[in-house]
Amino acid sequence: MADTEHRQPPPAPEIASPEEDPNATIQCSSPPCFMHELDPSWLGFMPWLEVRAWRKAQRARLIADRLAPPREARAVRDAAITPRIRAALPPMAGVVVGFYWPMRGEYDPRPLARALHAEGVQLALPVVVAKAAPMVFRPWFPGARLVPGIWDIPVPAEGEPVAPDLLLVPLVGFDAGRYRLGYGGGYYDRTLAAMPKRPTTIGIGFEQGSLATIHPQPHDIPMDVIVTEGRTVSAGQ
Ligand SMILES: Nc1nc2c(c(=O)[nH]1)N(C=O)[C@@H](CNc1ccc(C(=O)N[C@@H](CCC(=O)O)C(=O)O)cc1)CN2
């Protein structure tokens, strides 16, 4: 009877185990999965250990690359950044600004810090007080006594910690989501996560540090604004 034939289950596919016959053709109801052949970064979920290794390689490449131009060319690049930071600053009355003491070819924010100080703005520098812990910010003013901190970066020798309302944050790299690549200590992320009132963050980098993605992780906190010698990128742009 035709009806009964229709109810017959389809013939079982002939599946030979690879041990039996490595050339056997396997019939499946859907194509075999090929996800494992794709670059995990393309899929958007590179595992953390891979991300960490990738970031380490990018840091080394980007730091060497930004130090490559002669000093004069780097000064020209810095000079294009200063007015962009100025334009991105909110009204500064009563605002505490955290900046940084530059190293390894970072944009030099010290002239801007001196100018802001002359305008009555209170400034502060980050201090690593313990490894893998949030940083504190100590007041800075021209002539403040500085001592070597982590990596020999100068930090104010004394002063009660202050809470910045605005942070100038150095970037090694950055991406289209305004996520930041730093030096791999996680210090800014930890500090921002621990601050009761999140300050406005202005990330400062160079165009050579632009990456498609830094493969942001749950701990990565994006910058509010990113300034380079060629662009100012804010939320909603
Ligand atoms: N000019 C400037 N000052 C700054 C910072 C900065 O980025 N620029 N910082 C911004 O954070 C803090 C210092 N940042 C540091 C970041 C990482 C390591 C560190 O020990 N890195 C490890 C690598 C970690 C890893 O890859 O897992 C190392 O080099 O061994 C030290 C200091 C405070 N001062």
Ligand SMILES: Nc1ncnc2c1ncn2[C@@H]1O[C@H](COP(=O)(O)OP(=O)(O)OP(=O)(O)O)[C@@H](O)[C@H]1O
């Ligand atoms: N809020 C946090 N709490 C605990 N660990 C954190 C936090 N933020 C970052 N980390 C850890 O810090 C490490 C480094 O992070 P990441 O690669 O993002 O550093 P980075 O932003 O480039 O460094 P830096 O800010 O020091 O320049 C990671 O192992 C990460 O898990």
